[in-house]
Structure formats: C-alpha cells, structure tokens
Amino acid sequence: MAKKEKEIEEYLAHLYVHVNEVEHFALFSGLSVHQFIRYFSDLSALLLLKHRYEDTSFNIHTQLEFVVQNQYTRFLKDYSERPTELCILDFSDERKLNMLSPQEQAELLYIAHKKEAFRLPFYHHLQNRFVYLTDEGEQITKIYFRDIDDLYKLIANVFNQQISEKTKSTAFWRKKNNVVLPELHSEKVEAYADYYEDGVLMSLFKLDKTNYGIEIRNLPENIFPDEVLGDLKHHLNKPADLFIQI
Incomplete structure (x- = not known):
C-alpha cells in the first residue's frame, strides 16, 4: 500500500539506536x-x-x-x-x-x-x-546490557510508553475509554537486529485510529549520534528502509 509522505509533525517520537553486540552496549539518542x-x-x-x-x-x-x-x-x-x-x-x-x-x-x-x-x-x-x-x-546515552534481550525489550517499552501517553492525552475527548492499545513486542524489534549495528533512526507515527507504525532509516556510519535528532528533517526526507506495524 503506497503511503503519502508525512510531515515532521505527524511523527510522535524518534529514537536513534546503534548497537554493538560484541561489547554488549548500545548508543541512543532520544532516550x-x-x-x-x-x-x-x-x-x-x-x-x-x-x-x-x-x-x-x-x-x-x-x-x-x-x-x-x-x-x-x-x-x-x-x-x-x-x-x-x-x-x-x-x-x-x-x-x-x-x-x-x-x-x-x-x-x-x-x-x-x-x-x-x-x-x-x-x-x-x-x-x-x-x-x-x-x-x-541526554543527547547521547550509552548502555551496557548483560542480556541483550533487555535491549530489545527496552526499545519496545519506550515506544509502548509513547503510545500509552498519546492515548491518554486524547482520552478526554472520547465518550468511551475502553480501547485496547496496540503493543510492540520485543520479538518484532529483535527481528531487525542486523540493521541496528550500523545505526538507525526509528520514528513512531499513527497509521489510523487504532494502529501505529515505526519507520526505520539506516543512517551513515560517520554520523554523530548527538546530532541525529537535530537533523530530523534531513533524515526524514529519505524514504524509510523498513517498516514495523504495531
């Protein structure tokens, strides 16, 4: 399904992730x-x-x-x-x-x-x-993980927090607040582990009333992690390399 280009304001959250599995650490911006x-x-x-x-x-x-x-x-x-x-x-x-x-x-x-x-x-x-x-x-955060599974669970949890907070902010205008929130599972995050080794920008947005998506963009190797979020417009001009539906 073809998707129209989104404006930067349509994105709910961005997270830069660069993983070094050998040394059990990851670099983040936006965490x-x-x-x-x-x-x-x-x-x-x-x-x-x-x-x-x-x-x-x-x-x-x-x-x-x-x-x-x-x-x-x-x-x-x-x-x-x-x-x-x-x-x-x-x-x-x-x-x-x-x-x-x-x-x-x-x-x-x-x-x-x-x-x-x-x-x-x-x-x-x-x-x-x-x-x-x-x-x-908090422009650059470095985390060493004993169990690399905690890395994927953390990423999933961060996006699930964002979805929950977005839902709460709009709940006042709803007559009923019994919507079951979509949930990103860590297994789905881990499925793209090979991409994180080069550094990626993960961008959350709302697909429709009940679904969310995450666009994943590979970033150049020589990029400075602390500059990623400041250059969002530039990075978002590039088509997404991967897409995760939540």
Missing part, C-alpha cells in the same frame, strides 16, 4: 533516564557512580552512594530539575557492594570517568543487568 528507569523499575537499588543527587544512601566499603527502589520517583524528579551527567548501575543488596574488590571498584570509577569499559562491566557479586551513562542534555 530519557525516566523511560529507562520506568522499564527497570523492579530493580532493588541503583549505584550512583556519577551524579549530583543529594538524598542518597552511602556505602562505606566503596565510598559510593546509591538509591533504593522507593527513592526512584524522587531521584527522577530531582534529575528533571537539575539534569547532569549520569552513570548508574543496578545491584540487589548492599551486602554485595561490600564484596567488591579494589580492582572492581577501580573499574567502576574508570567507567564513570571514561564512559567506556576495558572489559564487560558485569560483576559476579552485583549481578548487575546494566550500566547506564548519559550526558547532561
């Missing part, structure tokens, strides 16, 4: 820490390697600060008011922090400072699922 923590909201605690949040707990062994699950909402509110560079990873129990060796603690400090790891940053004692790094404007 917020709120969206990320909303997906990982079931985790017990977050270790704060780089931050400016003040209402934290302190681990004496590592000399590092952390927040627990019931502090996430306050932590995100503070981050919204005072955005900063951020480096966090998850852990289950403070006792596990006390088992980290000097070498492992040094590695954590290195990651926070350099935004890169010299080995996969997943620790036996912590059993962390991720390491999350972003700049002050």
